[in-house]
Amino acid sequence: MANKQDIPVIIHNGKRGLLTLEDGRLDVxxxxxxxxxxxHLLSCPVRLLLRAQLSPEPPSAGANGPKRMLDIHALVQKSANSNHLRYTKIRVLVEPAHSVDAEQWVDQLMAAAYPVTKPYRNVLLLINPVSGKGKGVAIANHTIIPTLEAAGCKVDVRQTEYRNHAEEICRDADLSMVDVIAVASGDGGCYEAFNGLAMRPDGRKALRIPLAPLPTGSACAACTNLFGPKNTFNVLLATLNVIKGQPMPIDLQSVVLLPSLERRVSFLSVALGLMVDLDIGTENLRWIGDSRFLYGYLRGIMQNKSCKARIQLNIVDDDKEKMAREAVEAAAADRGPKTVGGGTDPLQLIRGVQTMSVASQAVANGDGYGDGLTPSGSRKSSGLSAKPIGSLMPADAASPAPVNGAVNDDERLPLADLLEPTEAWVTVDSSGSARHDPQSATQNAWSEGEAMLFLYSGLMPYVARDLNQWPVIRAGSGVIDIVLQRCAARSVMLGQATEGASGRPYWLSSQCYYKVLGYTVENLDKKGQPKLTIDGEGYDWDSFHVEVLPRAATLLALDGHYYQAEFLLQAPGAAATKPDK
Ligand SMILES: Nc1ncnc2c1ncn2[C@@H]1O[C@H](COP(=O)(O)OP(=O)(O)OP(=O)(O)O)[C@@H](O)[C@H]1O
Structure with missing residues (x-):
């Protein structure tokens, strides 16, 4: 029965056992x-193996010497197609006669389990004790830390003690030995971490240390984008990402608030109007979880309050069908020939860890990824007077910090200058009161006198589990996706309340959707709309300037790209359009 990849062992009850490694599967x-x-005492795909460790060879080795212990730590699925994982450890004994073979077998097993990343990462783990339902510390102690340690990671645990503490920690910490910054929190924790890194004297390099979100908050959109809506709160899947995820460059939005000139960076979203009210206007309803956003949306639609602003946009793409087609084609390329099925099962994404993905190859080559597939070829002149887009990043910005590598550069992220729109930019005045006319000829262009329900710009498709707001976003493509939602008939907007997860509101004729390099907004109703939100945090504003920082930061992703929603799982070239309502 035994072949080259089988190791005879003694199992816990003194009976004989066999370790086998075949077709990417480990069996005890x-x-x-x-x-x-x-x-079968244990059966798992090697992608779920955390660590195999053989005890040191005893000094009195020989045919009659003592046996060696072999510990195997793995995550196992509840059933073959389940995403429900649990941690397990099994200990077997290796007789001296098989000691040398066992050493080689363990090396082979670990190489198969970590085909493109190195094991034993140094993890800086930030834990927000009050996010979500306040269970972050318990989840970390019970699940996250033991799993990281079982995988041989070294974990430096820091519990946040007050608002903005995560930002201070990331701003001030010695990151020279840190491979991954893991954030057990909601999106607010990731926002603080990115801003802390951006403030450092070595900000540009520090932002390339990959960040890995762990879902202990109330919304956790970063995890939705990485693992899909159904697995947003799958803590073990997110922990596996800390252990094995591949660095994935992502864009940031640099947001300069006026008149203070305070600069914040955003990894997720910048919002005005209804999207502000449904977020910070429902904070008193945190106890109902993320369904507070649906409540806030419905309330906002009934009020149909418009947001009055003067917006100037540096648009690089405004063709909805082309943007959708390109996103579908890019998603197919990201899936690669070896991935079967769809984007509905994140464990299939883990399977992708077996082969170096398109993204990782490009990152390894230092040429970023997405170039050539993004609208960059059709870019208009940026019109940014102070500096060209991209000059904020060093030439090698596409290369993330090598995992297990040190930050040794002291370059600061330059302060953003104010943007100076040119005549090529598109100006939108949303101070009118007219509802959108679906028969209008200019479907993806603003018409004079129209009213705006919300402005929403983002860098990841999902902003919540039930809202795929920017379905054609691609990580690290160097552009910001922005929606200007016109006030439309209540019946149309109410009909979209349950459509958000599908991304279909993208096709609404009342929704202007653009890819931009930057934009500016002036508040035309300071009393009625005093707040904007950046990644869900509220700020007072008179006006603000936003520009993209291409591939400025890094996330870990199990397969090197975001979860692929149904919207993207179409045959390339056949991106279906939704008829206008
Ligand atoms: N010890 C603490 N005491 C009080 N506030 C804290 C503490 N630690 C962190 N915070 C603050 O908690 C706030 C909420 O965190 P976060 O946004 O991550 O969670 P959440 O709101 O539950 O999740 P989500 O943003 O996904 O909805 C942040 O503003 C953060 O600064």
Whole structure:
């Protein structure tokens, strides 16, 4: 029965066992003496193996020497197609006669388990004790930390003690030995971490240390984008990402608030109007979880309050069908020929860890990824007077910090200058009161006198589990996706309340959707709309300037790209359009 990849062992009850490694699967078998089939003590794909560790060879080794212990730590699925994972550890004994083979076998197993990333990462783990339902510390102690340690990671745990503490920690910490910054929190924790890194004297390099979100907050959109709506709160999947995820460059939005000139960076969203009211206007309803956003949306639609602003946009793409087609084609390329099925099962994404993905190859080559597939080829002149887009980043901005590498550069992220729109920019005045006319000829262009329900710019498709707001976003493509939602008939907007997860509101004729390099906004109703939100945090504003920082930061992703929603799982070239309502 034994072949080259099988190792005979003694199992816990003194019975004979066998370790087998075949077709990317690890099995620990208990053999029977009477010819019955072997019993599976452990069976898992190697992608879920955390660590195999053989105890040191004893000094008195020899045919009669002591046995060596072999510990195997793995995550196992509840059933073959389940995303429900649990941690397990199994200990077997290796007899001296198989000691050398066992050493080689363990090396082979670990190489198969970590095909493109190195094991034993140094993790800076930030834990927000009050986010979500306030269970962050318990989840970290019970699940996250033991799993990281079982995988051989070294974990430096820092519990945040007050608002903005995560920002201070990331601003001031010695990151020279840190491979991953793991954030057990909601999106607010990631926002603070990115801003802390951006403020450092070595900000540009520090932002390339990959960040890995762990879902202990109330919304956790970063996890939705990485693992899909159904697995947003799958803590073990997110922990596996800390252990094995591949660095994925992402864009940031640099937001300069006026008149203070305070600069914040955003990894997720900048919002005005209804999207502000449904977020910070429902904070008193945190206890109902993320359904507070649906409540806030419905309330906002009934009020149909418009947001009055003067917006100037540096648009690089405004063709909805082309943007959708390109996103579908890019998603197919990201999936690669070896990935089967769809984007509905994140464990299929883990399978992608077996082969170096398109993204990782490009990152390894230092040429970023997405170039050539993004609208950059059709870019108009940026019109940014102070500096060209991209000059904020060093030439090698596409290369993330090598995992297990040190930050050794002291370059600061330059302060953003104010943008100076040119005549090529598109100006939108949303101070009118007219509702959108679906028969209008200019479907993806603003018409004079129209009223705006909300402005929403983002860098990841999902902003919540039930809202795929920017379905054609691609990580690190160097552009910001922005929606200007016109006030439309209530019946149309109410009809979209349950459509958000599908991304279909993208096709609404009342929704202007653009890819931009930057934009400016002037508040035309300071009393009625005093707040904007950046990644869900509220700020007072008179006006603000936003520009993209291409591939400025890094996330870990199991397969090197975001979860692929149904919207993207179409045959390339056949991106279906939704008829206008
Ligand atoms: N010890 C603490 N005491 C009080 N506030 C804290 C503490 N630690 C962190 N915070 C603050 O908690 C706030 C909420 O965190 P976060 O946004 O991550 O969670 P959440 O709101 O539950 O999740 P989400 O943003 O996904 O809805 C942040 O503003 C953060 O600064």
């Amino acid at each position: 078998l208990q053999l029977s003496a009477d010819g019955r089939p072997p019993k």
